[in-house]
Amino acid sequence: MADPATSEPTAPERRAVVRDSLGVGIATGLYGVSFGAVSVAAGLSLLQTCVLSLVMFTGASQFAFVGVVAAGGAPLSGALTALMLGTRNTLYGLKLSPLLGFTGWRRTAIAHLVIDESTAMAVTRDSRALARAGFVSTGLAVFVLWNLSTLVGGIAGNLIGDPRDYGLDAAVGGAFLALLWPRLDDPRNRLIAVCAAAVALGVVPVTAAGVPVLVAGGVALLAGALTVKAGDRTRRSGR
Amino acid sequence: MTRGAIWFAILGAGVGCYVLKLAGVSLPARVLDHPLVERVADLIPVALLAALVAVQVFAEGTRLTVDARAAGLAAAVVALLLRAPFLVVVCVAAATAALLRLMLSG
Numbered sequence: 001m002a003d004p005a006t007s008e009p010t011a012p013e014r015r016a017v018v019r020d021s022l023g024v025g026i027a028t029g030l031y032g033v034s035f036g037a038v039s040v041a042a043g044l045s046l047l048q049t050c051v052l053s054l055v056m057f058t059g060a061s062q063f064a065f066v067g068v069v070a071a072g073g074a075p076l077s078g079a080l081t082a083l084m085l086g087t088r089n090t091l092y093g094l095k096l097s098p099l100l101g102f103t104g105w106r107r108t109a110i111a112h113l114v115i116d117e118s119t120a121m122a123v124t125r126d127s128r129a130l131a132r133a134g135f136v137s138t139g140l141a142v143f144v145l146w147n148l149s150t151l152v153g154g155i156a157g158n159l160i161g162d163p164r165d166y167g168l169d170a171a172v173g174g175a176f177l178a179l180l181w182p183r184l185d186d187p188r189n190r191l192i193a194v195c196a197a198a199v200a201l202g203v204v205p206v207t208a209a210g211v212p213v214l215v216a217g218g219v220a221l222l223a224g225a226l227t228v229k230a231g232d233r234t235r236r237s238g239r
Numbered sequence: 240m241t242r243g244a245i246w247f248a249i250l251g252a253g254v255g256c257y258v259l260k261l262a263g264v265s266l267p268a269r270v271l272d273h274p275l276v277e278r279v280a281d282l283i284p285v286a287l288l289a290a291l292v293a294v295q296v297f298a299e300g301t302r303l304t305v306d307a308r309a310a311g312l313a314a315a316v317v318a319l320l321l322r323a324p325f326l327v328v329v330c331v332a333a334a335t336a337a338l339l340r341l342m343l344s345g
Contacts, residue, residue: 093263
């Protein structure tokens with residue numbers, strides 16, 4: 001990679017990045033309609049639904065939060081699940097920060113845009129200027145459209161009656177699966193996914209709504225701790 | 240569920256999610272060099288998303304059940320195998336469950 005601070009992209013390169021970013025923003029934004037509808041169906045008010053999209057602004061956490069509330073779980077369980085899912089944005093930030101090179105108030109502002117889509121549209125670029133273009137244009141496009149479509153979905157959701165008639169409850173399972181799918185290429189991840197799903201279903205009958213997903217998070221911590229030790233041993237013996 | 244508790248959870252989790260993002264762009268990247276941090280950070284979304292799929296589809300309160308949502312999930316799998324985009328997968332899952340319910344009730 002050339003020095004990311006100095007290599008300047010051409011105007012067509014930059015336009016291509018921005019065009020792709022807008023495409024991602026529109027597709028993701030449309031999916032905000034389903035979030036808005038699902039959220040009001042879960043019993044949240046339209047204002048609460050819109051505040052979630054504005055302040056939390058990370059789709060999987062938002063769906064998880066309203067999913068727990070819809071199932072009658074404690075809001076605290078919903079909040080904890082949302083936060084655990086939100087930790088993946090910390091990881092994205094760690095990877096993005098040296099690439100984007102923002103500091104000071106700019107860094108504080110752009111942090112809100114660190115989500116799946118903006119990260120994906122930035123990390124593949126080979127210059128800082130294009131990474132910034134991909135990150136900022138995707139992040140802003142998704143932010144604007146996600147919040148507008150949340151509002152539209154929330155209003156529509158209040159009008160359409162029983163969301164089950166439209167399969168909205170099944171849409172949430174499909175959405176989580178689609179988010180999980182790209183990570184299932186790795187055999188180790190497939191094993192963790194099966195274990196986590198089995199453990200979560202196993203504790204459904206004996207715990208309050210929302211708790212099974214948190215227990216599954218414990219599976220990840222345990223598996224991570226165990227496999228790191230194994231990995232350390234392999235690495236040491238390899239030296 | 241009181242209104243206060245739900246607002247507290249929404250704002251707490253919302254601000255918390257922003258702080259998690261800010262921590263990522265502010266901490267030195269070498270935090271990732273710690274093998275446990277890297278491994279757990281990779282595994283947590285996998286475990287949570289898998290558990291969310293399972294619970295969203297097969298749980299009804301504290302009961303396990305197989306209903307139209309399972310058909311929706313199966314349709315989502317087919318759509319993903321056909322490399323359908325995200326929005327299509329979500330719509331296929333919803334439409335399948337909705338159609339099945341319509342047929343079973345009519």
